[in-house]
Amino acid sequence: MKIHPLITTSEALADLCERLSKADFVCVDTEFMRENTYWPELCLIQIADSEEAAAIDPLAKGLDMTPLMNLLVDNEDVLKIFHAGGQDVEIIYNITGKTPHxxxxxxxxxxxxSQSEQIGYSNLVESWLGLQIDKGARFTxxxxxxxxxxxxEYAIGDVTxxxxxxxxxxxxxxKTGRGVWLNIEMEKLADPAGYRNDPDLSWHRIKAAGRNPAMLGRLxxxxxxxELEAQDKNIPRGRxxxxxxxxxxxxxPPKTQADLAKVRGLSAAWKDNEIGRRMIAALDxxxxxxxxxxxxxxxxxAPLGKEGALVADLLKLLLKIRSREIDVASRLLARSEDLExxxxxxxxxxxxxxxxxxxFGKDAxxxxxxxxxxxxxxxxxKMTHVDDVAEDEAAAE
Structure with a gap:
């Protein structure tokens, strides 16, 4: 496979994307920083097909990223391959308003x-290629x-x-005929709705008990x-x-701004600063x-009760057995809460x-x-149908 030098010019990127636009698939990975910002800062993009690979510097002065983004979000003829690609897709969505597809x-x-629920990239490489990845540059x-x-070299290895x-x-x-099993999961990953930073919907990510309309309205x-404060300051919402x-x-809810000083998780300064005033205004x-x-x-x-809880435990045992029998991750078959x-x-x-x-469902x-x-x-x-057991016992008599 041909490895290109770091791409820092619009001409080199356009030439690369022109060639890759004819490929059956491209593998994509990104390196970014987001510890101190609301919006992840894209620092490097790696891309490869079966013949060539390159790292692209999005921070290079004057680099026109349009050909690359067109390849990723508009070219339906090229399959885009990621590993644990949620954050990579999010970054592309933030840039283009679209997701790769x-x-x-x-x-x-x-x-x-396999029975792997969330296999890491290094374990994936070791499992399929027998290679050990140098993790020294991982947290650079x-x-x-x-x-x-x-x-x-470390970054390009992720796509090669x-x-x-x-x-x-x-x-x-x-060979196993299981490709169709993944269609819904892949479409879910590519759904733009999962990456929109809509302030009106941001309350859904916060855990809150109950369905009280007044409380949920305040939430x-x-x-x-x-969300608006974090976006405006470009800092993590948790800050x-x-x-x-x-x-x-x-x-x-506090009755006055002065009461914010008593709230766990807020400093005493909130009782009379501007951000505290804006919070109280939002509540009001x-x-x-x-x-x-x-x-x-x-x-x-119906309430589970003791007997129902035992049935749920048996279902979870059945799930483990079936997952082992057909060598598939149990989470792909059913969720624990659905078994209950x-x-x-x-x-x-x-x-x-x-x-x-x-x-799985029929046996469950x-x-x-x-x-x-x-x-x-x-x-x-193993799990056995009761009718089959009875027939075997009758045949043995």
Missing amino acids: PIFDTQIAMMAV DWSRRPLTERQI HLAKIFPKLLQRLI KALAHWR IARDETVADIASH NAKPLPDDELPARTPRG LLAAGVRELSMLQGWRFDV LDLVEGKMAFAVVNGKL
Whole structure:
């Protein structure tokens, strides 16, 4: 594979993107800094197909990134490969307002061919290529210039290795027929809605108990205010106020600005500074959350009780057994909370639809309905249909 020198000119980038636009796929990775800012600062982009690879310096003076962004978000003929690509996709969305498409994430794909829930990149490379990655440059300051040869070599390795792994992983998916399992997961990763920093929706990320409209209205107002403050100052939202502090104030609103000095998580200065005044103004203007914005009630069946809890435990055991039997990550088949809902009588669940029903949901439902039983076969715990057990016993008599 040809490795290009660090790309710092618009001409070199345009030439690279022209060639890559004819590839079947490109592997993409980014290096960025976001510890002290609201918006992640893009410091390096690495890209490769099966024949060439390059690192691109987005901080280079005068560099026109348009050809690269067009390749990533507008060219539907080229598949974009990432590993744990959520933050990479977020950065591209922040720049273009669009997400890469079509998209393929090797971390997600590994859940369909192994029991790995969130395999790290170094473990992926070791598993597929037998190589040990030098992690020395992992926590480097990517914003500092000039970049060293070691930094660039480390960064480009993230895409050159991926370019070798992807075809092997794709063949495994084709051989097992599990590629279709991943369609929904990949589309979810590419959904622009997941990357919008909409202040009106920012309250959804804060954990708050209950569905009280007045409290949730205050939470929405505070979260909206905090998001705008953080964006304006370009600092992490937690530097304005932590989630727990925002939730606490929404639940127990102070009557005056002076009361902010008593709030855990805020300094005494908030009782008379400008940011404290803006917070109180946000609270004063808060309105109860309308019914159509209230969080949906979690589907509930009958209370689990002791017996239901035991059934839920059996379902979790079945999930572990099935995950081991077919070598797939259990999280791809079902979530723990959905197993509890199934035990409680809920039937509108993703595990009871499509391929998940065929692979796991049907047996899970049979277990709840008393049609499945545990058995030890050759020293291994397995699930067996009760009717099959009865037929085997009858045949043995």
